[in-house]
Amino acid sequence: MLDAALELFAHRVPEDVSLDDVAEAAGVSRPLVYRYVPGGKQQLYEAALRSAAEDLEHCFAEPPEGPLTQRLSRALDRYLAFVGEHDAGFSALLQGGSVVGTSRTTAIVDGVRRAAAGHILRHLDVAEPGPRLRMTVRMWITAVEAASLIWLDEDKEPPLDELRDWLVEQFVACLVATAARDAQTAEVVRAALAMETADGPIGTLARQVLPVVGDAAHLL
């Protein structure tokens, strides 16, 4: 029954999912749904959301090996695949104003954000991340959510792998900008760059950025 609910809530806005739909998809009677889920649609929605949140948190797990951009790319690949598979439900959830949105659903979504931030900070390998590094990571996570919503809204354009690479580049850019005013982030950036290779994403980004900023020698 939970599988059926998950599937329905993934592809429709919550308003368009009825308990009759869930009963039919699960091949059970409506009274049986109510016996197992006395809280009705709201309870079923929250159970489906908790299950989806667990799946999503698994997307972020990545062994702490190799260049950071590779690890981030792999996690983003899984995250964007998840977003693509839960399109209507993902949009409805994050856009708010849904009839099933409560402080409990907000708490579940926030838990996923915190888990994502925790994973990233562990990969950045700092024992006690300071406020600027934490804020940078959380800002980027929110920006990724915004990009995901726009991506769904624009029929999944650009293609997943392009969006993924771009989001990785945005992360590097945000970290570098924060490094200008935060010694801890500067150390993180130095350590991260040392692991990258010229044919990797940061090498490519650096070579593409230089001609754009090259005319701005008057700023140095």
Add this chain to the structure above:
Amino acid sequence: MLDAALELFAHRVPEDVSLDDVAEAAGVSRPLVYRYVPGGKQQLYEAALRSAAEDLEHCFAEPPEGPLTQRLSRALDRYLAFVGEHDAGFSALLQGGSVVGTSRTTAIVDGVRRAAAGHILRHLDVAEPGPRLRMTVRMWITAVEAASLIWLDEDKEPPLDELRDWLVEQFVACLVATAARDAQTAEVVRAALAMETADGPIGTLARQVLPVVGDAAHLL
């Protein structure tokens, strides 16, 4: 009465504002509140929110003169002052799960986001902004919201002017990263950098970033 409601909804979560509070703050009787606002608290909240949204949109207006970073700084100054003055209400609104959150309140908030994006794109002076430039601007706006919420949560640390400068730097960094894969954004960045001066924020940022990335010559 609307002024009283605005003031109350700015500094408390909606759950903690009653129509009795509004009546008392406005110096009128509770029946009178209901005569003017038959929809009760929900209607009053939405009216207060619409009024706050209008104020906020005024924050973004800025004459199209001088370096872009100066214009953005002035708009962010006003925005962050607004956030600081509407602390509890701002957090409750954007964190979702509030009892007064509906598809209408979501639409009002989205209208403010769209207005902010429109202002920025007009300052970037492109006739028809493409999808990458638009996505970059919308991602940064969401990141600013996230930073504002964290800022309120951390008792307005760092100080407003530091946060403002940092957010401007993040915007520049995000634009530069997008410029690496988007010709239109590259043109925008070139034009923007040409207007900046060495003692301005981008000059300072560039001089602080160079030593951090200077060891990464192996990437070029």
